[in-house]
Amino acid sequence: MADSISLQDKVAIVTGGSRGIGEAIARAMARAGARVVVASRKIDGCERVVSEIEQAGGEALAVACHTGKPEQIEALMKTVLDRFGKVDVLVNNAATNPYFGPMIQLAWAAWDKTFEVNVKGYFEMARVVARHLIERGAPGAIVNLASVLGQDAAPMQGIYGMTKAAVISMTKTLSVELGGANIRVNAIAPGLIETRFSQAMTSNKQILDMVLERTSLKRVGKPDDVAQAAVLLASDAASYITGETLVIDGGWTAS
Numbered sequence: 001m002a003d004s005i006s007l008q009d010k011v012a013i014v015t016g017g018s019r020g021i022g023e024a025i026a027r028a029m030a031r032a033g034a035r036v037v038v039a040s041r042k043i044d045g046c047e048r049v050v051s052e053i054e055q056a057g058g059e060a061l062a063v064a065c066h067t068g069k070p071e072q073i074e075a076l077m078k079t080v081l082d083r084f085g086k087v088d089v090l091v092n093n094a095a096t097n098p099y100f101g102p103m104i105q106l107a108w109a110a111w112d113k114t115f116e117v118n119v120k121g122y123f124e125m126a127r128v129v130a131r132h133l134i135e136r137g138a139p140g141a142i143v144n145l146a147s148v149l150g151q152d153a154a155p156m157q158g159i160y161g162m163t164k165a166a167v168i169s170m171t172k173t174l175s176v177e178l179g180g181a182n183i184r185v186n187a188i189a190p191g192l193i194e195t196r197f198s199q200a201m202t203s204n205k206q207i208l209d210m211v212l213e214r215t216s217l218k219r220v221g222k223p224d225d226v227a228q229a230a231v232l233l234a235s236d237a238a239s240y241i242t243g244e245t246l247v248i249d250g251g252w253t254a255s
């Protein structure tokens with residue numbers, strides 16, 4: 001049993017690792033000793049993160065991958081196995097939220113895109129990595145980025161909220177089905193975190209004031225507020241934690 005939070009000798013894939021929360025997780029995992037695969041659709045952003053990890057003395061690999069496309073996930077796994085020979089940790093983080101508005105006015109194209117990336121993409125990544133771990137007979141950890149909007153009502157972001165509820169459900173069932181193989185599956189449910197993704201909300205004074213009013217710590221979260229929790233859940237320090245969703249929201253859901 002490890003007595004510190006370390007990812008030494010682990011290989012970790014972080015989807016959506018090119019910016020925001022995923023970037024913070026990729027950097028934190030590299031600092032904890034992991035060799036990190038930074039994946040997203042646009043290779044430039046991934047390469048920037050990889051080069052900064054390398055400059056800080058870490059080891060990382062940039063791979064372009066649209067996680068809503070199973071054939072691109074297959075290609076990602078091949079590239080990772082060619083370079084590192086294995087995967088121990090998966091962080092499912094790449095997500096999208098193209099529609100803001102009342103649920104009943106949604107167009108199917110937005111539904112399809114949101115479910116394709118946020119649910120199908122997470123599921124396909126999880127099972128490809130789980131099959132690899134089972135084949136190797138190795139333990140592993142999967143960390144899924146959900147959202148507090150998957151636990152509570154999500155007015156104006158209802159479809160996104162539904163996909164995040166699906167992620168929490170997927171996390172629980174996979175944790176049961178994969179527990180016997182010593183693969184732990186947990187989720188993190190952030191509240192409002194300052195990234196490009198949440199800019200529409202953080203730059204709207206009315207919405208921001210409403211969120212801060214209900215947030216015990218009276219500030220919006222930063223990607224680094226989430227990153228350390230992801231490292232913990234991926235590490236052996238969390239060896240008896242599985243099937244859980246850790247809320248990181250400055251106290252928003254508690255009040």
Ligand SMILES: NC(=O)c1ccc[n+]([C@@H]2O[C@H](COP(=O)([O-])OP(=O)(O)OC[C@H]3O[C@@H](n4cnc5c(N)ncnc54)[C@H](OP(=O)(O)O)[C@@H]3O)[C@@H](O)[C@H]2O)c1
Binds near residue numbers: 016
């Ligand atoms: N920010 C918040 O307030 C907040 C709150 C709760 C939960 N979350 C969750 O936290 C996670 C990260 O959010 P964030 O705020 O860090 O978002 P972000 O800053 O917009 O970053 C999103 C990342 O995902 C990648 N991405 C988007 N679509 C992709 C696709 N189809 N395939 C592969 N990569 C894709 C983006 O890179 P490319 O453009 O290169 O693909 C980027 O690296 C998401 O799961 C989100 O739902 C965020």
